[in-house]
Amino acid sequence: MNATRAKRMSKKGLREAMAKAWQEGWEARRRQSPGTSIDYANHNPYTEKSFSERYPREIADLESDYRCNEDTILQKIQFSRPPLIPTFVVSKQPEDIELKLTTGFASTWTFLPDRLACRLGLWLINHTEEES
């Protein structure tokens, strides 16, 4: 898998692209696991309504937690269980920033991929500048 830099796009465009990628990901996953019965289309976190319904706390956190942008370089990742709080140290001049992804679901980090992706995904949407 190669890392690629996506072309900067509008918020609407990015949301649509992420929703599409999310759906395609789920479809691929469902093909791999035919017994899966979840209707993933109804759980797409990149549609604003479903996300706000499912993750109200995350939206509040996102407003205050994130202070970097999508191209901010990851310097270090610390993930330990317990205390189950992943910490991402990212580079941003003049000094590094430490992001602690605390959650309202502190009792467990089960389902974390979805939640963390949602948090990061929505953050990307909210922090992507509109095309001029």
Next chain:
Amino acid sequence: MGKKTTLRIIVTDQTGAEASAALENTAALTVKDLALTMRLFNDSDAINAISLTEDV
């Protein structure tokens, strides 16, 4: 030959099976790379490890 950065995520799915995804690049990895890699997993997976390593 330059340095290579690897982001690796290991999860356990509902059946108890372990799955992983690794993103490698000679350039630095970003927050966006992390978000995209994380989306490869199911919301019923439990994360066992997330690591970021650099080989020279």
